[in-house]
Structures are given as structure tokens and as C-alpha cells.
Amino acid sequence: MRIAHVGVAGPFTENMSYQDNILSHQNALDGHEVLYIANEYFFKNGELVKGGFCDYVLPDGVRLIRLPYVFVGNHFVSDKFRKVKGLYRLLVDFAPDVILSHDLGYWSVLDVISYKKAHPEVKLYADTHADYYTSGTNWLSLHVLHRIFYRHLVQKALPYLEKYLCISDECRRFNIENYGVPESLTEFYPLGGMIPSPEEYDMARQRRREELGLVPDELLLVHAGKLEPAKKTDSLLRAFAAVPELKAKLAVIGSIPVETQSQLRAQMDSDSRVIYLGWKNSDDLMEYLCAADLYCQPGKVSAIMQNAVCAGCPILLYPHSGYVKDYDYGNMLWVRDETEITAVLQEIACGKVDLPALQRNSQRCARELLDYRTLAARLYR
Known part of the structure; x- marks a missing residue:
């Protein structure tokens, strides 16, 4: 079977753990x-x-x-318009049996629609x-870009879709309310992950815990991603500092925006239990998640949460409605603010949180909901 992923609406980076990467990788493994x-961004x-343009095999x-x-x-309009040359010709040359369009809010989706019209046997x-x-997130974006321009493109595509795959209940609601997508066409399709084998997990856990100098009874907390203000990294660091009795290290992984770099680095440097590891590729990040006893995501949504679940991590998480509805297998510690983060860390320090039980529940969530082998197979039916 030939499978074409069309991802010109957003950046694609090789060797990352985003859905686009792992799903196409699993297609190839199958x-x-x-x-x-x-597109050219990464x-x-x-x-x-x-x-710029490139063509090669991963x-x-x-x-x-x-x-x-x-x-x-101008560049701003170009990045919102999202038109590329040559997409239709590439589809003709490749002759896919299945096309997965990552998003529909790009002008060149009209090329995908034209191809589907000419080849109705293709599953889109x-x-x-x-x-x-x-x-x-602002008035102009919502009312003009999404409710007029992107809605027009989505409406053009809807008659030709097999299914419109929403990564969360919040996505489903946004698309129904702003693009006029019929609920019957939507299907929950979560951001998943690759589940390491027991041998891979044990090797990664031992290697990274030794690297970080952890003793056997010391916990490892991991916080990762693009460390912008909405990630609430500063709140997590203050809460962690407020619980000095917690025998743990906190590994912070990711890039820090220039405007908050001095503040966050000062916070990290003030606590010897905090280790800043900088940016890591997806393979390295997954190894640190295997080494972790708790993944901390007290702010905005991030696909790293699903990867952490696939690594068997208990999760400290802000209760976004989609997370609560779709991912709660009894593996989450819900926190809304710094005070609640501190309280949870204090309970962990006192031994009141059964982390091994939460870990088992994350493993069950990964098997039943997030395994990319199962998610990829849904494109072949």
C-alpha cells in the first residue's frame, strides 16, 4: 500500500516524537x-x-x-496562506492508496481535493x-483566519473525507463550532507513542539514571518542551524548591525563550536538585522519560505527555478538559496552580502517593489507547 502524508500546514522535523513523525515511521515499519x-520549516x-526544497529518504x-x-x-501572510507549488504533481507521480492530510487549513489542500476527485478510490x-x-487565540485570528479562511477550506474538503481525526475532545469541539464539521464525521485519534520493550525500558532507565547520578531510592521528575511562559516552568520550579524534603532530582529539558532565560536559569541554579539538560531529540527524551518516576506538565497541552505515558510515567498534569475526559486511567495527579503542585510534591515526599500504582495505570493507558501500531492500522481498514 502507498501512503502519502501531506503536512504542509505545519513544520516537520526529522527524529522528533510528534504524531507526524511516528505515524509515518510506523506506516513504513508495517x-x-x-x-x-x-513545508520547508523545521x-x-x-x-x-x-x-528550502529537498527530496531524500529517511x-x-x-x-x-x-x-x-x-x-x-509578505512572510506573515505566506505562512498563514500556506500554498506550495508541485503538490498535485507529486501525488500523481506517487499514486497513493491512502492520503492523510495533517490539518486542512492550507491553500494547497485544494490540490489534495482535486486529486481525490480524479481518483475517488483513494481513501482521504x-x-x-x-x-x-x-x-x-486573538480576535483577528479566530474571526477572520479560522472562521472565514480556514473554514472555507475545511468545508471544501469535508465531502471527500473518510474521517476527520481529532486528537482530543477539545479539538472536536473547536472544529464543530468554528469550521462547521459534522460531529458524525469526527473520530477520536489521540497523539500516541511508541511503547518501548521491557529490555529497551530497563536499559534506558539504568543508563540515564546513572548519567544523572541518582541513587536507588531517589526519584526523578522530568519537565520538558518549549519552555515558554504557558508551560508554567517557573511555577513548577518554585513548588519544587518549596519541598526540600523531597528526595528527588528535577530534570528540565527543552529550549528557553530569550525573554525568560535569565529568570528560569536563576531559578534552576538556586536549587542543586535541578538539572537543566537543554534541548534533546526524541530518542534521548524518551530515554529520560523511561528513567523518570513522574512527568510534570502543569501548563499548556503538549504531545510529550502522551510519550511520557508510553514510557510508563505517572503524570502531574493541568486538568484541561480533553485530558480529563480522554486520558485519565488513574495515572494522573491533577494540579491547577503552584499551590496544588506544592501540595502534591509534599504528599509524594511523605509517601502518600502510590507512584508504582500510577505507573501501572499509565502502562495500561499506553497499551489500550496510545500504541501507534494500533493507530496506524486504522488507516489501512
Whole structure:
């Protein structure tokens, strides 16, 4: 089977643990011929950069083609318009059996629709990550970009979709309310992960805990991602500092924005139990998650949460409605603010939290909900 991923709406970075990467990787592992068509943007050391056109095969066998955006007036408009040249021709040459469009809010989705019209036997799916936390966060974006421009493109595509795959209940609600997507067309399709084998888990855990100098009864907490203010890294660091009796290290992984770098580095430097590891690729990050006893995400949503669950981590998490509805397998410690983070860490220090039980529940969540082998198979039916 030939499977084409069309991801020109957002950046694609090789060797990352995002849905686009792992899903296409799993398609290749399952023996399919896979083409990923991306735009020219990718992350390098945590910073978004442009790379221009390229065409090459990744180590897993996925062919990656990057197409630059067509310049429309200025760079800001071009990045919102999201038009590329050559997409239709690539689809004709590849002749896919299945197309997965990552998002529908890009002008070149019209090329995908045209291809589907000319080849009605092709199965066309689309996924969406758009929700009220990350999309349409100001009046102009919501009322013009999303409710007029992107809605027009989504409406064009809807008659040709097999399913519209929403990564959360919040995404489903955003798309129904702003794009007019019929609820019957939507399907829950969570951000998943690759579950390490017991041998891989044990080796990674031992290696990273030795690297960080952890003694056998010392806990490892991990906090990771793009460490912007909405991640609430500062609140986590203050709460951790307020519980000196907790025998643990806190590993902070990710890039820090320039405007908050001095503040966060000062907070980290003031507590010898905090280790700042900088930006890590997906393989390294997964090893640190295997080494962790608790993954801490007290702020905005992030796909790292699902990866942490796949690594068997208990999760300290802000109760976004989609998380509460979709992912609570009895593996979450819910926190709304710094006071609640401090209280949970104090309970852990006093031995009142059964972390091994939470770990077992995360392992069950990973098996039943997040395994990319199961998610990928849903595209082949």
C-alpha cells in the first residue's frame, strides 16, 4: 500500500516524537511505501528555521519532500496562506492508496481535493490539532483566519473525507463550532507513542539514571518542551524548591525563550536538585522519560505527555478538559496552580502517593489507547 502524508500546514522535523513523525515511521515499519510532503520549516535546537526544497529518504524508508511556501505579499501572510507549488504533481507521480492530510487549513489542500476527485478510490483522511488553547487565540485570528479562511477550506474538503481525526475532545469541539464539521464525521485519534520493550525500558532507565547520578531510592521528575511562559516552568520550579524534603532530582529539558532565560536559569541554579539538560531529540527524551518516576506538565497541552505515558510515567498534569475526559486511567495527579503542585510534591515526599500504582495505570493507558501500531492500522481498514 502507498501512503502519502501531506503536512504542509505545519513544520516537520526529522527524529522528533510528534504524531507526524511516528505515524509515518510506523506506516513504513508495517511494510508500506510512504511519502511525507512537508513545508520547508523545521526545528533545529528548539528554534524554527527554513530549509528550502529537498527530496531524500529517511533512515526508516520514508521519502521526505520539502516544498517552500509560495510568497504572497509578505512572510506573515505566506505562512498563514500556506500554498506550495508541485503538490498535485507529486501525488500523481506517487499514486497513493491512502492520503492523510495533517490539518486542512492550507491553500494547497485544494490540490489534495482535486486529486481525490480524479481518483475517488483513494481513501482521504485528515487530522486536526486545532483547539481553543492553541488556535484562534486573538480576535483577528479566530474571526477572520479560522472562521472565514480556514473554514472555507475545511468545508471544501469535508465531502471527500473518510474521517476527520481529532486528537482530543477539545479539538472536536473547536472544529464543530468554528469550521462547521459534522460531529458524525469526527473520530477520536489521540497523539500516541511508541511503547518501548521491557529490555529497551530497563536499559534506558539504568543508563540515564546513572548519567544523572541518582541513587536507588531517589526519584526523578522530568519537565520538558518549549519552555515558554504557558508551560508554567517557573511555577513548577518554585513548588519544587518549596519541598526540600523531597528526595528527588528535577530534570528540565527543552529550549528557553530569550525573554525568560535569565529568570528560569536563576531559578534552576538556586536549587542543586535541578538539572537543566537543554534541548534533546526524541530518542534521548524518551530515554529520560523511561528513567523518570513522574512527568510534570502543569501548563499548556503538549504531545510529550502522551510519550511520557508510553514510557510508563505517572503524570502531574493541568486538568484541561480533553485530558480529563480522554486520558485519565488513574495515572494522573491533577494540579491547577503552584499551590496544588506544592501540595502534591509534599504528599509524594511523605509517601502518600502510590507512584508504582500510577505507573501501572499509565502502562495500561499506553497499551489500550496510545500504541501507534494500533493507530496506524486504522488507516489501512
